[in-house]
Amino acid sequence: MIERRIGLLFASFLLLFCLAIGRAAWVQGVQGGTLSADAQSQHTQTVTIPGQRGRILDRRGRGLAVSEDAADVVATPYQVAHPSGAARRLASALHVPESDTLRALADRSSGFAYLAREVDLATAERVRKLDITGVTTVPSSRRIYPEGKLAAQVIGTVGVDNQGLTGLEAADNDLLGAASGERAVTVDGLGKEIERNTISVAQQGQDLKLTIDAEVQARTEQVLANLGQTYQPKSATAIVMNPRNSQVLAMANWPTVDPNDPGAADPQDLANMATGFTYEPGSTFKAFTVAGALEQHLVTPSTPFYLPIELQVADRTISDAEARGAETLTVSQILAQSSNVGAVRIGLELGAERFHSWVRRFGFGSPTGVQYPGEEQGIVPSPSSRCDKQSCPFSGSTMGNLPIGQGLAVTPIQMAAAYSAIADGGVLRPPQLVLDRGDAAVPEPAGRRVISSRTAAELRQMLEGVLAPGGTASEVSVPGYTLAGKTGTSQVAVNGGYSDSRYIASFVGFAPAADPRLLVAVVVNEPQGGNYYGGTVAAPAFGEIAKFALPYLEIPPDQGGAASVAP
Secondary structure, three states: OHHHHHHHHHHHHHHHHHHHHHHHHHHHHOOHHHHHHHHHHOOEEEEEEOOOOOOEEOOOOOEEEEEEEEEEEEEOHHHOOOHHHHHHHHHHHHOOOHHHHHHHHHOOOOOOEEEEEEEOHHHHHHHHHHOOOOEEEEEEEEEEOOOOOOOHHHHOOEOOOOOEOOHHHHHOHHHHOOEOEEEEEEEOOOOOEEEEEEEEOOEOOOOEEEOOOHHHHHHHHHHHHHHHHHHOOOEEEEEEEEOOOOEEEEEEEEOOOOOOOHHHOOHHHHOOHHHHOOEOOHHHHHHHHHHHHHHOOOOOOOOEEEEOOEEEEOOEEEEOOOOOOOEEEEHHHHHHHOOHHHHHHHHHHHOHHHHHHHHHHOOOOOOOOOOOOOOOOOEOOEOOOOOOOOOOEOOOOHHHOHHHOOOOEEOHHHHHHHHHHHHOOOEEOOOEOEEEEOOEEOOOOOOEEOOOHHHHHHHHHHHEHHHOOOOOOOOOOEOOEOOEEEEEEEEEEEOOEEEEEEEEEEEEEEEOOOOOOEEEEEEEEOOOOOOOOHHHHHHHHHHHHHHHHHHHOOOOOOOOOOOOOOO
16 A cells, blocks of 8 residues: 555656656747747847937028937836826826826726827936836937927928928928937846947938028018018918029018927918919019010010000900009000009000910919929910810900909919019029038029010119109118019909909019119918008018118118119
């Protein structure tokens, strides 16, 4: 009996020994690699090395959009012992609603949840000091805008993953974008770092330097803000350019937006009105009607035209804004006094085909080529016999509309570019918005001659303020400089006709008139309060911008003194 018990005990020990040997063999031979990796992971962590998105700079190297180190606050919810208490402490540190934090921690089956994205380093440190098991921070970077809302629509916005969403941030995302790297960090049993190895190197984004001057941009935005407060328009834009090379010194929009919080903005306000707003230009377009007739040698500045009180073109009756009797005016006087009847008579001298050719030659109906995404191209009717997406054939009354800037649509940047051709001796250039991409300078866009230098000089002289006695913008002047320009007041097209209560006020001008080095275009969409004229709404804004920009840019005064802006 005893021997039997000893045998059973021996067999049991032998079985246990065999099981132990088998288990050891399994662990060593089959699970060894996995367990070794698990042990290693307890001491080695993979840390993200965030890549920094490239900067957007003004022409003087001033940061308009830059990136800085930040952190994401993340949680492993099932590891958080007391979600409600943790949520209360975290909400206080992150300055977020407690309910949002508790909702993220409440899913006990979840292995990952974002509690906050791209917080500053001081906030991240506050979270770490809470020492909540299951909550940690991950290195990140965030986009900041040192100049606040300056040029917000032009620069654009980025999402929480630092991907460009609008504006230049989106258009040049491939250049500006960065890629995060990884680093393996090994610590000992006490948590002290003993080794680090780079797994992949972070890729930094490249810089984008603009032609914009932050000081000119700031002053232009302030002028628009004042205009917005006074006239409460739907929107307004102003473009400041150097007409000698078509570099854009300012591209401002009102109302502006906060690029740090694009979600709070109306989607329409995120758009860049300077390149995306299409409108009928009204009287500012008359300069191109006159330009074509001068270049075709059909008229000279002194050519007289008999102007009846009204002019019938097919089913359209043309009259001037101000009541007058029948009279004779020269081409210069027609442009200076902004006569609708006179402009239509000059347009009829050109005829439909030649007029259309000159409109297209000045770039209307096509994008200007400015380095900005989604540029509109406007709408220009064609004398051809069929419609397309951008134009339809002329009707009988078309030549009663087009010469005075009705029946076609343009953009503010097209008007600025076309007037720059007049200001710069007849050469049309694509507006330039970007100076450098990364380490490479962007070549100045090549220009093409659209009118002779003589015609351009004649137009500049006709647009000078000395031609403006009694003009609608005669109060606008800059001491020491002779100004030139043209106002426009156009009705908003609605349902095949024109509104009697909605208007676009605009002005395009340059200085010094004889040798322009500054050009400003201002477009105001539906000013309120009964004052909607280009001469009283848009032209004074031009004057305020010019008063700052001319001395700031060290443009010397001319010998003509102060002069008014042509109506």
